[in-house]
Amino acid sequence: MTATGTKTPALTYKIIAECKESKARTSLMTLPHCAVETPVFMPVGTKGSLKGLLPDQLEAMDCRILLGNTYHLGTNPGPELLKKAGGLHKFMGWDRAILTDSGGFQMVSLLSLAEIKEEGVQFKSPYDDSSCLLSPENSIQIQNSIGADIIMQLDDVVSSLTTGPRVEEAMERTIRWLDRCINAHERDDDQNIFPIVQGGLDDDLRKRCVAELVKRNVRGFAVGGISGGEAKDDFWRVVKLCSDLLPKDKPRYCMGVGFAADLVVCVALGIDMFDCVFPTRTARFGCGLVETGQINLKHRKFAKDLRPVQEGCECSTCRTYTRAYIHSIVTVETVACNLLSVHNVYYQLKLMKDIRESIKEERFPEFVQLFMKKMFEDREVPKWIKDALAAVNIKLP
Amino acid sequence: MKFSIIGVLNTGARQGKLTNISRLPGVVLETPLLLFYTKGGSIPHITREVLDLLTKENLGIQITLPSTIQCFEGAKSFGKGIAEFVGLKEMLTYCSVQDSAINTPEGYNSKEQISVWSNTGRVAVNADKYMDIIETFQPDFYQALSNGDTHSDSSKKKTQKVMDSSDKLLDKCLERHQSSLALKSISIFGNIEGGYDVDLRKLSAQVVSSKPVDGFIINGLHNNGPDVEKLNLKKVAPLLEAVMKHLPEDKPRIIHGCWRPEHVLKMVDMGIDIFDSSLVYITTERKSAFIFQYFEVPVEESRTESFDECSILEINLEDKSYKEDFRPILEDCTCLSCRKHSRAYIHHLIMNKELLASTLLMLHNLHHYMLFFNSIRTAASKGKKISISY
Numbered sequence: 001m002t003a004t005g006t007k008t009p010a011l012t013y014k015i016i017a018e019c020k021e022s023k024a025r026t027s028l029m030t031l032p033h034c035a036v037e038t039p040v041f042m043p044v045g046t047k048g049s050l051k052g053l054l055p056d057q058l059e060a061m062d063c064r065i066l067l068g069n070t071y072h073l074g075t076n077p078g079p080e081l082l083k084k085a086g087g088l089h090k091f092m093g094w095d096r097a098i099l100t101d102s103g104g105f106q107m108v109s110l111l112s113l114a115e116i117k118e119e120g121v122q123f124k125s126p127y128d129d130s131s132c133l134l135s136p137e138n139s140i141q142i143q144n145s146i147g148a149d150i151i152m153q154l155d156d157v158v159s160s161l162t163t164g165p166r167v168e169e170a171m172e173r174t175i176r177w178l179d180r181c182i183n184a185h186e187r188d189d190d191q192n193i194f195p196i197v198q199g200g201l202d203d204d205l206r207k208r209c210v211a212e213l214v215k216r217n218v219r220g221f222a223v224g225g226i227s228g229g230e231a232k233d234d235f236w237r238v239v240k241l242c243s244d245l246l247p248k249d250k251p252r253y254c255m256g257v258g259f260a261a262d263l264v265v266c267v268a269l270g271i272d273m274f275d276c277v278f279p280t281r282t283a284r285f286g287c288g289l290v291e292t293g294q295i296n297l298k299h300r301k302f303a304k305d306l307r308p309v310q311e312g313c314e315c316s317t318c319r320t321y322t323r324a325y326i327h328s329i330v331t332v333e334t335v336a337c338n339l340l341s342v343h344n345v346y347y348q349l350k351l352m353k354d355i356r357e358s359i360k361e362e363r364f365p366e367f368v369q370l371f372m373k374k375m376f377e378d379r380e381v382p383k384w385i386k387d388a389l390a391a392v393n394i395k396l397p
Numbered sequence: 398m399k400f401s402i403i404g405v406l407n408t409g410a411r412q413g414k415l416t417n418i419s420r421l422p423g424v425v426l427e428t429p430l431l432l433f434y435t436k437g438g439s440i441p442h443i444t445r446e447v448l449d450l451l452t453k454e455n456l457g458i459q460i461t462l463p464s465t466i467q468c469f470e471g472a473k474s475f476g477k478g479i480a481e482f483v484g485l486k487e488m489l490t491y492c493s494v495q496d497s498a499i500n501t502p503e504g505y506n507s508k509e510q511i512s513v514w515s516n517t518g519r520v521a522v523n524a525d526k527y528m529d530i531i532e533t534f535q536p537d538f539y540q541a542l543s544n545g546d547t548h549s550d551s552s553k554k555k556t557q558k559v560m561d562s563s564d565k566l567l568d569k570c571l572e573r574h575q576s577s578l579a580l581k582s583i584s585i586f587g588n589i590e591g592g593y594d595v596d597l598r599k600l601s602a603q604v605v606s607s608k609p610v611d612g613f614i615i616n617g618l619h620n621n622g623p624d625v626e627k628l629n630l631k632k633v634a635p636l637l638e639a640v641m642k643h644l645p646e647d648k649p650r651i652i653h654g655c656w657r658p659e660h661v662l663k664m665v666d667m668g669i670d671i672f673d674s675s676l677v678y679i680t681t682e683r684k685s686a687f688i689f690q691y692f693e694v695p696v697e698e699s700r701t702e703s704f705d706e707c708s709i710l711e712i713n714l715e716d717k718s719y720k721e722d723f724r725p726i727l728e729d730c731t732c733l734s735c736r737k738h739s740r741a742y743i744h745h746l747i748m749n750k751e752l753l754a755s756t757l758l759m760l761h762n763l764h765h766y767m768l769f770f771n772s773i774r775t776a777a778s779k780g781k782k783i784s785i786s787y
Contacts, residue, residue, distance in 0.1 A: 048745060052442075052752030056450055056733070077720075077745045084721060085741065093737040304474040316446035320484040324471035329437035332516045334752055336437075338444050 010149070011192045011219040013251050019364040022392035023243060023270030026359040029220075029251055031149040032190045033089065034064045034096040038251060038272035039355055041263065041348040042067045042099060043280065047076070048092045051280040052338045053345070055094045061315065061346045062353075065097035065149070067275045070142055071106035071134075079145035087147030098148040099275070101255075102139045102181075102196075105224075108157050116156055118173070136180040144187050152222060153181040155196040160230040167200035170225075174198040175212045182216060194253060196224040197242050201234045210245040220251040223271070227256040236265060236388035243270035260289070260351055264371055265388045267355055268364070279348050283340035286330040288323075289347040291374045295323075297340070302327040315346035365394045372396055398537055398584045400612065400649045400670075403427075404777065407696045408666040409641075412777045413649065418489060418537050419582035420478070424455050426489055428649060428670040429777075431770040432459040433763070434497060434678055438468055438483030440763070441678050442755040445484040450733055451760055452767065457489040459673045460536060461496040462527075463513040466520055469530055478535030492531060492539040493614075497653045497675035500622030506544050508562050524569035532577060538584035540614050540651075541570040547592035547617040549632055556592035559617060560601055563590045571608060584611035586651060592617050593632060595639045602643035612649040615640060615669070623679050625654035630663055641668045655679045658689060658710065658769060659785050665773060666782070677766050681758045684747050685711040686726040687765040691772060693781040712740075714758070719744040732764035 010032055018025040029036045043050055043058070044067045050058060058066070068088055077091070085091035088098060107114045107121045114123040120135030136154040143151040154177050156170040178195045185193050195213040199205030213221060223242045226235050239254060246252050251272045257263060258276020266274065279289060286298040288309035295302070295309070308318035309326070317326075317339040330336040358367035368389060372381050386396050399417040406412075413428040433440050435458050440448060460479055472482045480490040494511065495501045505512035510521040522530075527542040543563040547556050567587050574585045587610035591597035605613065618633060619625045644650060652669045655676035664672075680687060689710040712719075712726070725735035726743070734743070734757040746754035769783075776783050 047749045047751055048742070049751045049753040052756060054447065054450070054733070054753070054756065055737070057446060060446075072749075076749060077741075081721060081741070081745075085723060085739075091739075091742055091745075093742070303470050306475055316444070320445045322471070322475065322482070324475060325438070325468070325482055325484070328465075328468040328471050329439065333437040333439055334442050334755060335439040335444055337752065338442075338447075338756070342444070342446065 007189060009219065010188070010190050013220070013249060015249075017360045017362075019268075019359050020362065021365050022268040022389075022394050024267045024355070024359050024364050025270065025272070026356040027251070027272065029272070031065070031097045031192070033098070033149050036064045036097055037356055039263075039267045039352050040065060040273055041258070041352045042273065042275040043345045043348070044069070044275055044277045045092070046277070047072045048088060050345070051283070051341045052334065053341055055092065057316075057342060058094070058345070059096070061342070061349055063096070063345065063349055065099060066094065068098055068100045068146065068148060069106060070100045070103035070139060070146065071110070073100070073146055074103060074142040079142045082147075083145045087145070089147060097150070099150040100143050100146050100148040100152065102152040102154040103134055103142070104139065104154045105157050107134060120154070136177040137184040140181050140184040140193075144185070144191065147187070148191065150192045150194055150220065151185075153178045153193060153195050155198055155224055157198075157225060158200065160200060160226050160228040160234070162200060167202060168205055171199040171205045171209050175209065178213065178216065192219045194218060194220045194222045196222045196255070197246075198225045200225060201230060201238060203241055206238060206241055207245060210242060214247060220253060221246050222253040222255050224255050226254075232382065232384040233387070236269065236384055239266055239271060240269045240388070240391060258348070260348075261372070261375055261385060263351065264355065264368055265385055268368060268389055268392050268394055279344035280341050283344045284337055286336070286340065288326075288340050289344045292377055293375065297323060297326045297330045297336075299327075309340070309343050310347065313343065313347065313350075315343050317343040368394050369396060398611065400647065402646060406777055406780065406782065408782055409668050410665045410777055410782065411668055411670060412774065413670055415489065415649070420480075420535070420537055421487065421489065424489065426455055426457055427774050429665045429770060429773050430457055430671045431767060432457040432491055432671060432673045433488070434459050434674040435461065435483070436464045436496070436498070436678070438465050438479060438485075440759070441681070442752070442759045443763070447756060447760070451764060455487065455489065457491060457671075458485055459497070460490060460492045460534065462492065462494050462522070462530070463496045463499070463515050465534075466513060466515045466530070467517070469533060473533045479533075480536070490536040492534055492536040493653060494540050494543055495545065495621055495653070497621050497673045498655060498678045500624065501546070501620045503546055503620055506546050506562070508565070511542055511544060511566070524566050524573070528570060528573040528577070531583075532579045535579070536583065538586060538611065540586050541588060541610070542566045543588035543590070543614070543616055545588065545590065545616040546620070547590065548619050549593050549628075551592045553594055553597075556590070556594050556597055556617075559592065560590040560597055563588050563616070564604060567605065567608065567610075571610070575609070586610060586612040586614050588614050588616040589640050589644075590617045591636070593636060595635060598636050598639045599643055602640045606644050610648070612651065613644055614651045614653065616653075618652075619654055621654060623655065626657055626676070626679070628656070628660075630660045634663070634667065637664065637667045637669070658691075662773070662783055662785065674763065674766055677759070677762045680711055681755055681762050683713065684715040684754070684758065685713045686758055687711050687762050688727050689785055691769060691783050691785045693772070693776045693779070694784045696780065696782050698784070714740055714743045715747050717744075726761050727765070730761065730765070732761045734758070734761040
């Protein structure tokens with residue numbers, strides 16, 4: 001409660017510094033459980049844990065916000081149990097911020113039998129043959145019981161490769177579903193609902209969608225329906241279009257983006273929040289993230305490599321272990337997976353921290369140039385990256 | 398490494414300490430000592446960062462050859478020993494021939510070649526190859542290469558053969574050990590064989606203790622793995638008695654395997670100094686958490702000397718009865734898992750095959766077992782012993 005007796009909103013967003021050339025900005029987003037500096041990368045803890053890492057380890061690397069999946073948590077342990085536990089924060093022993101997705105994306109991508117109707121997503125239960133419906137109201141009820149700081153509206157997701165009237169239908173339904181979600185939302189005091197911009201690769205649909213969403217009283221926005229196999233040229237144009245149209249004083253979240261180069265480009269285009277399973281998934285396959293992309297520690301050439309995964313990295317893995325040791329246990333011992341997950345999550349968080357600092361110190365364009373030089377040290381920087389950055393006044397050699 | 402006896406209880410239990418560890422100046426570890434079992438050089442499911450959340454104490458670790466033989470090339474180019482290679486350089490490091498937690502298939506050893514089972518299959522190791530590995534690994538102490546392929550049903554002929562081959566291997570290891578500059582400050586432990594034959598056990602103890610070894614392993618009682626929990630200590634006790642009589646007092650004695658806690662207490666009374674924590678790993682792998690309670694009793698108190706009491710040592714968190722149990726594994730336990738997480742959460746992680754389940758179980762079980770050993774030592778220092786309550 002503030003001095004005047006009005007409630008502090010569940011999200012405040014304060015821009016700290018802006019890049020003079022590009023659209024990059026760094027801000028402080030204060031949520032009920034934690035103040036989060038943006039641009040931020042949110043590691044994905046699908047089922048209430050982040051791939052073998054303890055909450056203590058995430059805190060030690062200054063991770064302040066995690067993503068949880070509503071579809072998985074809603075199925076198991078389920079909203080009833082989460083309510084009894086006092087919400088996901090208490091259940092998993094994490095007292096910093098959490099964002100939950102709506103469950104819709106998992107439905108459509110995991111369940112081949114999912115059918116989208118006006119009421120919601122109709123699907124066959126993976127446990128028995130019964131038919132279930134995830135409506136906008138259900139999704140919000142589940143997310144209310146999970147209790148995340150930021151919750152997402154249920155959207156009508158179509159593949160970014162889909163064309164024709166289905167894209168428009170999905171965009172319009174997403175707006176209708178947003179209103180149902182907002183109506184069903186019972187915890188606006190401590191949970192922020194974000195709408196999702198849809199509209200495929202069509203500029204006009206995206207514009208119409210944003211125009212509708214901004215009329216609603218919400219505290220942040222997400223850009224959805226991209227990062228699904230579309231051409232990178234289409235990807236960045238949609239991100240830029242949405243970012244340009246969305247209000248400047250609210251956070252913008254680009255869903256499912258996690259490759260380092262994509263993060264850097266999207267920040268330049270004005271995006272504040274990201275999530276992706278990539279760092280932990282690639283760790284499971286024995287890969288470590290490095291300045292030049294990633295290395296697969298299973299490869300024989302690392303058997304005698306006495307360097308840390310990434311030279312100069314200050315994560316607990318790189319401070320203690322060599323590539324040679326990780327090579328000798330990778331994909332055999334769970335410890336190897338944990339070590340790589342720690343490094344990869346740290347790598348992403350450190351990248352975002354470096355980005356934030358460069359914005360504060362008014363050297364973001366130089367940061368981007370150096371980053372791209374290292375990432376593409378032995379190859380040409382892809383044309384889409386040059387084009388995207390040029391569109392926000394950052395020139396690459 | 399120097400071993401000295403601080404005291405002996407009426408029960409026969411010894412209190413000792415390990416000092417003068419040349420790699421770890423100033424470090425003192427007291428016995429009865431628990432060596433933390435490792436796999437591939439790491440405590441299973443526990444990275445160095447997580448271990449530091451469990452304890453800052455000086456620990457001993459057991460490096461097992463089958464799970465680390467693939468580290469040989471890497472450790473060799475690293476050149477600073479296995480402990481630092483696996484991120485545990487401050488730990489007292491012991492190398493064993495076999496993996497205490499995993500069953501060693503029977504019948505694959507020849508007179509000179511001992512089979513170890515790595516993650517890529519069987520590897521035959523002779524004394525020279527073994528000593529190459531030890532020179533590279535640079536542990537603080539190690540088990541001489543041994544056969545040990547006997548158990549309660551082994552024939553006398555087989556037992557004799559195993560004993561002879563272990564003796565020859567010990568001689569070869571000792572020859573290399575004494576001429577190697579790299580092993581100058583490293584201790585070698587000899588293997589007492591003899592299976593379940595009291596006479597052969599006695600003979601083995603006499604023969605091995607006449608050699609320049611720094612300590613002993615009571616070997617060949619089992620083929621490792623979870624079955625050790627089911628062993629009948631009544632059968633083992635007479636063998637240990639026969640052996641102990643013939644071992645010098647001033648050298649430490651190791652026994653491998655996932656013995657039940659009450660068996661550990663009994664073996665402490667019989668004069669064993671060093672154990673490994675394979676039971677912790679095996680318990681964790683079956684999704685269980687220790688809940689056994691123990692307390693100090695006067696040494697005179699003799700409880701019913703039943704070796705095979707059926708008791709609740711652990712709870713299995715896979716069981717659906719824990720689905721809504723928001724209590725910690727064990728009330729009043731101060732481990733990280735119990736301070737921050739519930740049975741319900743661990744159950745959820747188990748049901749969803751999340752890696753964190755094993756980490757949380759391992760943290761609790763290691764903590765519980767470590768405190769159990771601390772209590773054994775503390776009780777002994779007060780002239781008391783530990784009894785497990787059910």
